[in-house]
Amino acid sequence: MSNHLVEICDLKVAFDGVQVLHGIDLAVGRGEALGLVGESGCGKSVTWLAALGLLPGRATVSGSVRIEGQELCGTPRQALENVRGGRIAMISQDPSSSLNPVIRIGRQITEALTLHRGLRGETARAEALRVMDMVGIPDARRRFDLYPHEFSGGQCQRLMIAMALAGEPDLLIADEPTTALDATIQAQILDLLIQLRAETGMATVFISHDLGAVSQVCERVCVMYAGRIVEQGTIAQLFSEPRHPYTRGLFDAIPRLDGPRDRLIPIPGTVPNPKHLTAGCAFAPRCAHAAATCDFQRPALDLLDDGRHLACFNPVPFAKTVPVRQKMLEGV
Template sequence: MCTTFHRTGQALPALRDVSFSVSQGEVLGLVGESGSGKSVTLRSIIGLARRYGNVTGQVRWQGRDLVGMPDRALRQIQGREIAMIFQEPMTSLNPLLTVGLQLEETLHAHTDLSKVARRDRAIEMLNLVGIPSAKQRLKDYPHQFSGGMRQRVMIAIALAATPKLLLADEPTTALDVTIQAQILDLILQLAQDMDMGVVLVTHDLGVVAQTCDNVAVMYAGRIVEQGPVRGVLKHPRHPYTVGLMRSVPENLPPRTSLYSVPGVPPSLDALPRGCAFAPRCAACVASCEQDRPPLSLITEGRQVACFNPVTNEQGNAA
C-alpha cells in the first residue's frame, strides 16, 4: 500500500510499500517517531486518507480490496467491520450532541436494531466500557466527561457494531498513567472477548511489550522491521529499532544524559535517494545512500529493510 499527498503539483509520498497482516484475535503494534506514517497507515486502511490523498496498492479485507472499493460500499465496512479509535476524543466527539445520540447514530448506520433496541445497546456498551450510571449518562454531552471517560465513550462507539478489526490510534494520548493502563486493559479484554484483531499505534515500547503479539517499526513512511514482539524488542536488527530501544531509559543513575537517535526524520519533500535512515545511521554503507533496501525475511517471522542489519550480539549490547 502506498499513500501520496499533493502540494502545488508536487507528490509527497507519505507511505511507501507498507505491507503487514493481522489475524483474528491478534494485536499488532505500530511504532516509530512522530511523522513516520503510523496514523496515515490506519487512515489509508479504512479509507479516510482517500479524501485528501491518493491511496494505491491493495488493502485486502476478507477477500475484498478496499482501495478500489466505491465510497458507498466502503461505508458499509467502516464502523461495522473495521472500526477506529482516534487520538483525541474531545475533537472526535461532536460537542453539540449527547453521547447517547452519537452511540445510537452508529448503531442506526450499521445495524438493523429498532430504536428501543439501539438505546438498550447504547446502555449496554457504556456499561461494558466501565462508565457508571450508564442510563443517566446517555443524556450527557462530551464536555461533562473526564478525559478517560471520553476515551471510554469513543471505545464504546467504535465497538458498538461488534467489528472484526479495531484500529487504535494512540488511544491513551494525554491521559495519566493510571487511566492509560485502564484503557489499554479494557481494549485488550474486549478484543479477547470479541475475538477481534487490533492494530495499536503507540510511542510507548513498554506498552508494545506488554500488550502486542507482533510489532512493525515504521520510519519515513516505510516498515523497516517487523516480527514477533519478543524477538524484535529483545534482538532488534535494524539500526533504527536499536536506537528506539536505547532511547528507553532503564536503570540509569541520576543525572545521566538520556540517549536519542541522532538527527531528525526527513521531510516528505526531501527524502533521501536510498535508505531514508542513512543520514542518521552509524552502520551506513555505500549501497544505503544509492538504493532503497527491500523489506526482506532474515529469519522465520522476522523481516528487516537494511543492507547492513545488526547482529544479535550487537542488538543485545544495545
Template structure:
C-alpha cells in the same frame, strides 16, 4: 493428506484479515507512505510504532478512504479478500464503523459536542446493526457497562463536555464496539490521557479484545504502550516498514539500527541510570528523501551498499528487517 487438504478447505475463514500490498500514499509531490506491505491476522493485536510523520496513521486512514482528495493512494488493501481501495463510498460507509472501527487520540473532539453520548452510540447501533430504538437503548447500556462507564444509566444522557477525557475515550470504544468489528484501529488512543487513566484504557482495550476476539491495530509513538498490549510489532520509518517481529523478540533483540536507536534513546523507570543515546540528526523531509535507505544519513553503521533500497527480509523466524547490514550485524558475535 487428502484429509488435511479438506480441513484446510473447511476452514472457511482465512487467517489473514487485512492484507496491505505495496501501499503508496502521496500528498502532492510529498510521499507519506512509500511502499508498505502488511498483514493483519484475525484476532491478533498488532502494534505499529514510529515517530511523527513516519506514515503509521496515514496508512490506516488511506486504507479506510479517510484521506482528503488531495492524497493519491495506490496499491491494494484487502479486508477478508475484499478490495477497499477504490471501493464505492456506500461500501466503505458500511465497512467503517461496521467491520472496521477506528478510535483516535482526542476522544472529546471525535464525539459530536451537541448530542448526548448515549444518542451517538445508539445511532451507531441503528446504522450498523439495524436495531430499533428500544433494542439500541438496551444495547447501548450494555456497551457502556462493558467499557466500564460507572453509573451508565445516568451517563448515557450526558454530553461529551460533561465527561472526562478518559470517560469520553470509553464512549468512543463503546461506539467502536457497536458495529461488532473484526478489527479495531486505535490511533494513539491514550496519548492525550494521564498515566493512571492510560492504564485503565489499555486494560479495557485488552479486555474487549479478549472477549470479542476482534483484531486490534494499536498505533503509537510509545514503545511501552505497544509492548504491553501487542503480540506483534512493526516499526515504521519515513513511510516504510523497517522491522516487524513478535513483540518480545523485537524489544529483546532488535535488528534494525533505527529500532536499536529508539530503544537506546528511551529512558527507563528501573535499572541503572545511563546517559541517553540520541539518534543523531532528524527525520528526512518528505520532499528530500535520500535514495536507498531513508535512515542512512542518521545511521551509525552506514555503508556504501546502503544507497540501494533495502527490502524487508525474514532474517529470523517471523522477524523481518529492512537493512542490508542487519544479517552481517546479526552474524557478528
C-alpha cells in the same frame, strides 16, 4: 483459506505529488494484536486512513487493501460505509475531536447502532447502555443523556471505544489511544483493550510511539520509518534482539526508572521531509551503522531465518543487543 483478516499489498500514498507511503505490505490475522510503531511522521496513521478511504481529496492512493477478500482500495465512498464501523472501527488519540459536543452521548452511540446493526428505539438504548457498561462507564443509565464535556478525558476515551464496539467490528484500530491521558488512566485503557479483545475476539491494530504500551497489548510489531516498514516480527524477537538500527535507537531512547541514572541516547536528527528523500536508505543520515552502500541503494524488506522481516544492509549484531524487553516490562 488464509488466516489473514486484512491484507495490505504495495500500498502507496502521495499528497500533491509527494509520495509519503512507499509500498506497504502488511497483514493482520483474525483476533491478532498488531503494534505499529515509529516517530511522528513515519506514516503509521496514514496507512490506515488510506486503507479506509479517509484521506483528503488531494491524496493519491494505489495498491490493494482487502478484508477477507473484499477490495477496499478504489471502492466508492458509499460502499465503504458498511466497512467503516461495521467491519473496521477506528478510535483516535483525541476524543474531543471525535465526539460531537452538542449531541448527548447516548444518541451518538445509538446512531452507530442504528447505522451498523439496524437497532432502533428501546432496543438501541438497551444495547448502548450495555456497551457503556462494558467499557466501564459508571452509572451508565443516568449518564446516558449527558454531553461529552460532562465526562473526564479518560471516560471520553472509553466512550470512543464504546462507539467503536457498537458496530461489533472484526478489527479495531487504536490510533495513539492513550497519548493525552495521565499514567494511571493510560494503564486502565490498555487493560480495557486487552480485556475487550479477549471477550470479543476482534483483531486490534495499536498505533503508538510508546513501546512499553505496545509490549503489553500486542503479539507482533511493525516498525515504520519514512513511509516504509523497516522491521517486523514478534514482540519477543524485536524486544529481545532488535536488529534494525532504528528499532534499537527507539529502545535506547526510552527513560529507565530503575538502576543507575544514565543519559538517554537520542536518535540524532529528525524524520526526513518526504520531498527530500534520496535513492538510498532514508535512515542512513541518522544511522551509526551506515556504509557507503546505504547512501545510494535502498534495502529491501527481506525475510530472515528467525521469521522476522528486516530492511537493512548493516543490522545490529546479535552480540551488541541487550534484553531490553525484560528491562521495559520491569522498569518502564
